Amino acid sequence: MIPEFSLKLICGLSLVWCLAPQSLITSGFFRIQMLIALGLSVLAFLTAGQMPAADVGENAAARNMAIFGVVSGILSFFGSFYWTLERRRVGAIFGGLIAVCSWLFLISVVVGRSASSSPVEWVAPVLDAASSAMLFGSTTAAMLLGHWYLTATGMSLAPLIRFNQFFLASVLFRIVVVATVSTSSSGSFSMSDSGLLVLRWVGLVGPLILGVLTQKILKYRNTQSATGVLYAATILVFMGEMAARLLSSSVEHVALSGPVSGVM
16 A cells, blocks of 8 residues: 555656646755655655565566666656756656656556456556546645745745646546446445545545635635645545545455445
């Protein structure tokens, strides 16, 4: 769970970097973002052994995650170095390389664990992982940018508004994907998982409401209040995605032990 979390967060953050109005944001923000990506890369490397070997065979999953951690860590280090030197174009290139590397690896992990060899069967799990990564990254990036306004007080409000719009779009996309996958899924879950199911949807509906509230707060140029709301949204997103992962594990366990039918 931990290496997958690190991978998804790197994917989401790097995508936001590529879509962000970088010219309106001071270099220090991206330097810190690169250091966060470096820390997540190290975490992915150290916990690579937690990747289920059965998904790919032998220890390939753990080995591949460790390789990703090393590659992403190196790119993040050099990205941080160039952002520190105010070499914005080169720093942005490293950010783009991290995005390409992380997204390709995320897709390979999802496809690798799929029991089907048909590309059509890969669409749902890939969209599920992609929407989760986008939600993780957009929420975290928006919250961290809000904190950055405490030091970069003269920065334009446009980037934070844009980041919050990314966040809202990611929440809506995640809700559509979860609702679609849940409707088409034939999975089962135990009645004892009802609390997780509720928490899972609170982690979607709650952030959507908070994102709309943040948008309204920003009309009054109150970045501190907006950041507080985004902080709460980040907590809800992490709780909701954690509940989703536990539900997924529960469905797999129940399916193997022949349980009570239900819809996740």
